[in-house]
Amino acid sequence: MPNMEISQHPYADLLRIEMMPNIWCSGCRIGRVKNAFIEAIQNLGHNADKCVVVAGIGCSSRIAGYLNLDSIHATHGRAIPTALGVKLANPELIVTVMGGDGDILGIGGNHFLAMGRHGHDMNVFCMNNYGYSMTGFQHGPTTPLGARTVTTSGGSPYVPLNPVAVALAAGYTFVARSTSSHPYHLMDCMISAINNRGPSFVEILIPCMLFERRNKIKSLEALFLEKANIKETLSEEDVNETDFSKEISLGIFRDMPVREKSQLTLVKPTKKKAAKKYHVSFKSRDSGIKHVQIRMEGTGGQGIVQGGKTLIHAAMNMDPELNSTMTKRYGPEMKGGSCLTDVILSSQPIDYPFVEVPDLLLMMSDIVSKERGGEVVVNDNGTIVVDESMVDQSLLKDVADGVQVFKVPATQIARDNFKVVVANNVMMGFVAKTTSIIDKACIKAAILGSAPPGTEEMNLAAFDKGYEFGGS
Amino acid sequence: MTKDTKRVLLTGNDAVVEGLCCAAGNKRRIVYAGYPITPASEVATRASVVIPKHGGAFIQMEDEIASIQAIAGAGLTGAIAVTATSGPGFSLMSEGFGFAAMIESPVVCVNVQRGGPSTGMPTWMGQGDMMQARWGTHGERPVIVLVPNSVQETLLLTYESCRLSQEYFMPVVLMLDEIIGHMEEPISIPELPAIPLDPDFDIIGKGHRLHRTGLTHDLQTNLPRINPDAEEELVRYLLDKVKKNAKKIVKYETCGDPANADVVIICYGSESRSVEAAVKQARRRNSNVAMIRLITAWPFPKGFLQELDRIDRVFMVAEINAGQMRVEVERYIKKGTVQGLNLMGGRIHTPGEILDAIKTITH
Numbered sequence: 001m002p003n004m005e006i007s008q009h010p011y012a013d014l015l016r017i018e019m020m021p022n023i024w025c026s027g028c029r030i031g032r033v034k035n036a037f038i039e040a041i042q043n044l045g046h047n048a049d050k051c052v053v054v055a056g057i058g059c060s061s062r063i064a065g066y067l068n069l070d071s072i073h074a075t076h077g078r079a080i081p082t083a084l085g086v087k088l089a090n091p092e093l094i095v096t097v098m099g100g101d102g103d104i105l106g107i108g109g110n111h112f113l114a115m116g117r118h119g120h121d122m123n124v125f126c127m128n129n130y131g132y133s134m135t136g137f138q139h140g141p142t143t144p145l146g147a148r149t150v151t152t153s154g155g156s157p158y159v160p161l162n163p164v165a166v167a168l169a170a171g172y173t174f175v176a177r178s179t180s181s182h183p184y185h186l187m188d189c190m191i192s193a194i195n196n197r198g199p200s201f202v203e204i205l206i207p208c209m210l211f212e213r214r215n216k217i218k219s220l221e222a223l224f225l226e227k228a229n230i231k232e233t234l235s236e237e238d239v240n241e242t243d244f245s246k247e248i249s250l251g252i253f254r255d256m257p258v259r260e261k262s263q264l265t266l267v268k269p270t271k272k273k274a275a276k277k278y279h280v281s282f283k284s285r286d287s288g289i290k291h292v293q294i295r296m297e298g299t300g301g302q303g304i305v306q307g308g309k310t311l312i313h314a315a316m317n318m319d320p321e322l323n324s325t326m327t328k329r330y331g332p333e334m335k336g337g338s339c340l341t342d343v344i345l346s347s348q349p350i351d352y353p354f355v356e357v358p359d360l361l362l363m364m365s366d367i368v369s370k371e372r373g374g375e376v377v378v379n380d381n382g383t384i385v386v387d388e389s390m391v392d393q394s395l396l397k398d399v400a401d402g403v404q405v406f407k408v409p410a411t412q413i414a415r416d417n418f419k420v421v422v423a424n425n426v427m428m429g430f431v432a433k434t435t436s437i438i439d440k441a442c443i444k445a446a447i448l449g450s451a452p453p454g455t456e457e458m459n460l461a462a463f464d465k466g467y468e469f470g471g472s
Numbered sequence: 473m474t475k476d477t478k479r480v481l482l483t484g485n486d487a488v489v490e491g492l493c494c495a496a497g498n499k500r501r502i503v504y505a506g507y508p509i510t511p512a513s514e515v516a517t518r519a520s521v522v523i524p525k526h527g528g529a530f531i532q533m534e535d536e537i538a539s540i541q542a543i544a545g546a547g548l549t550g551a552i553a554v555t556a557t558s559g560p561g562f563s564l565m566s567e568g569f570g571f572a573a574m575i576e577s578p579v580v581c582v583n584v585q586r587g588g589p590s591t592g593m594p595t596w597m598g599q600g601d602m603m604q605a606r607w608g609t610h611g612e613r614p615v616i617v618l619v620p621n622s623v624q625e626t627l628l629l630t631y632e633s634c635r636l637s638q639e640y641f642m643p644v645v646l647m648l649d650e651i652i653g654h655m656e657e658p659i660s661i662p663e664l665p666a667i668p669l670d671p672d673f674d675i676i677g678k679g680h681r682l683h684r685t686g687l688t689h690d691l692q693t694n695l696p697r698i699n700p701d702a703e704e705e706l707v708r709y710l711l712d713k714v715k716k717n718a719k720k721i722v723k724y725e726t727c728g729d730p731a732n733a734d735v736v737i738i739c740y741g742s743e744s745r746s747v748e749a750a751v752k753q754a755r756r757r758n759s760n761v762a763m764i765r766l767i768t769a770w771p772f773p774k775g776f777l778q779e780l781d782r783i784d785r786v787f788m789v790a791e792i793n794a795g796q797m798r799v800e801v802e803r804y805i806k807k808g809t810v811q812g813l814n815l816m817g818g819r820i821h822t823p824g825e826i827l828d829a830i831k832t833i834t835h
């Protein structure tokens with residue numbers, strides 16, 4: 001071959017000449033994989049400006065630095081999610097992840113699984129050399145059973161992971177296997193992988209010379225050449241590869257179109273009611289409220305937080321200029337634990353957002369006060385509204401004389417007429433009637449605003465029942 | 473804020489998403505990648521509906537490590553790149569922060585703090601991640617951490633976090649806590665200019681053939697260059713982004729007159745709402761007390777504190793941890809006496825408790 005300027009090299013446009021010489025050991029086969037990738041891109045005729053390579057950590061991940069493409073050399077195992085971020089930011093790009101078995105299948109295994117599910121049009125080209133090379137030849141996720149490595153000196157006791165089997169199970173739409181010793185086959189696999197519109201995976205068997213030497217393993221390249229069999233069609237048995245006594249099947253295991261969204265058969269069919277439009281009109285006004293603290297308390301699942309939301313939205317309906325806060329306290333369980341919500345309405349900016357002593361206390365159950373040792377905290381001139389079907393009345397015997405106590409069997413009414421879940425709105429109706437803090441129409445409009453479609457009628461009726469119970 | 477803004481009731485977690493929409497306007501693509509965690513999950517819930525409608529991408533990732541990495545990739549590709557999490561997820565993101573800082577990807581992470589350590593109290597507030605936000609990465613990286621104390625401010629500081637990340641090409645952390653994340657308040661959605669993509673910032677996919685690496689690299693070429701000189705240049709350059717601009721970035725708010733008060737209370741986040749209530753009450757009773765509320769925890773307003781440190785008086789740091797920011801205050805207050813007012817988490821002090829603490833100092 002005549003002497004050639006480096007710029008005349010057929011790969012010159014796609015190599016970062018300034019990064020040469022590369023760090024790979026002389027005779028390392030990663031360079032062949034890099035060349036196969038360059039040829040794949042050249043053959044596809046894609047605009048290299050739109051091709052991005054993302055790699056993690058390891059010998060093979062260094063490819064990202066040698067390709068003259070937009071490239072990211074990310075943290076160990078995290079090439080796939082980093083690449084996904086690139087793809088989401090600019091879906092036009094052709095995004096390829098390259099790395100080794102330890103990086104992609106070991107530390108990055110969860111991302112490898114998730115990529116199949118996410119279904120984005122990206123490629124993962126994984127060089128499997130059966131262990132960790134850069135860190136000094138430890139065993140990895142694909143190390144064959146019984147193989148000696150520096151961390152399995154008595155022979156690996158671990159059953160190796162089969163990358164192709166995992167990729168097939170994880171839902172990759174393209175899955176192939178090749179080796180660094182079959183460069184044209186490898187290039188063809190890469191081309192098909194890039195052409196596939198879903199998540200694509202190519203396992204590239206590759207020897208690491210130092211790994212073999214250090215761990216006294218036979219030449220894998222010789223094994224690949226001896227045992228490999230490139231097949232047009234592959235069967236389930238061909239997925240198996242780790243037993244070097246048999247042939248190693250190379251080829252495309254799957255090349256299918258991106259999955260269509262399936263009909264979710266788990267969804268309960270619902271009768272479509274004619275969408276009735278509900279409307280509650282209300283008038284906003286200057287409420288004259290100076291400072292009111294409202295607490296609603298009860299048991300998780302009683303709609304306590306929803307009640308707080310109704311109150312704050314109702315107050316906002318009534319007087320949009322009012323300052324307000326709503327906070328809530330509940331345990332980690334969604335149902336059954338104690339739960340309370342604090343609503344503060346004020347003409348002034350509200351600093352401390354929790355109710356210290358409520359002016360109005362709505363007790364949907366007694367769990368909160370029982371947790372407090374039976375104490376019922378309310379302003380001496382305040383008002384308590386209790387759900388008498390849920391609250392132990394003896395708790396109320398010690399409240400100050402100035403406290404007004406109203407009782408409504410909200411849960412009972414809800415259970416008898418509607419469903420228990422609307423007890424909070426029975427309470428709201430009763431509160432609207434017995435106290436004069438927030439206008440009735442403003443509360444109804446707030447209930448309507450948050451009622452799930454189809455439940456508007458029941459929620460409003462529950463409110464009306466509570467309102468009726470409050471007397472005429 | 474313009475006058476035609478309308479008032480809406482939102483939670484702090486909701487307001488984060490509205491802040492992102494303000495930052496993106498109709499010019500920028502938002503990429504939100506997150507993993508569900510209490511008490512930050514509602515950010516993702518809202519983002520999953522709002523962001524696709526806004527022309528952006530929402531994705532629920534397989535874990536928090538994947539989330540921070542995805543936004544690091546997205547930030548480098550020109551997106552407004554965001555994630556939201558809480559304590560355990562924030563811990564998992566530590567390495568990713570260092571990576572984003574190293575490759576200079578503009579990303580925003582929202583941490584809705586809960587009680588810790590470990591699983592701690594998922595549904596109760598905490599402020600125990602302040603030092604983690606500052607230092608929680610191996611090696612050293614520049615840090616900007618903003619701490620809102622209301623729903624309205626959460627929206628504004630989300631926007632500001634995006635702006636700062638895009639100005640300095642680095643990760644910015646927005647530290648909410650469970651109270652701010654979950655509380656509802658009426659706020660105005662302001663009309664703010666979309667944050668432009670710096671035309672000098674080369675992004676992926678535009679033919680620049682960029683290389684970005686977590687390895688120590690050359691500042692001009694961004695290619696690996698691994699030696700003590702390269703490390704010196706690179707790390708100093710990264711740290712200088714905040715160090716040299718700290719005066720511009722630092723934000724705080726005062727109540728009363730910290731220069732002349734007998735007692736100065738330093739606080740941030742939801743705890744500051746109690747402190748403000750207490751300080752106002754104390755001042756009405758002619759007690760000479762003042763508050764400094766940190767809006768940027770990092771960079772820390774050290775110059776301001778040093779100016780205040782002329783005589784011996786008490787600087788009380790009220791926070792819901794064992795005294796994390798107090799350590800920082802102690803670095804700059806030498807003539808004054810620094811003391812802490814601390815709860816370990818789950819709740820903030822009541823204004824009454826803070827008034828009592830003030831009384832024990834002033835009597």
Ligand code: SF4
Binds near residue numbers: 024027028207210211
């Ligand atoms: S250690 Fe192995 S994989 Fe790494 S460069 Fe050398 S031969 Fe290649």
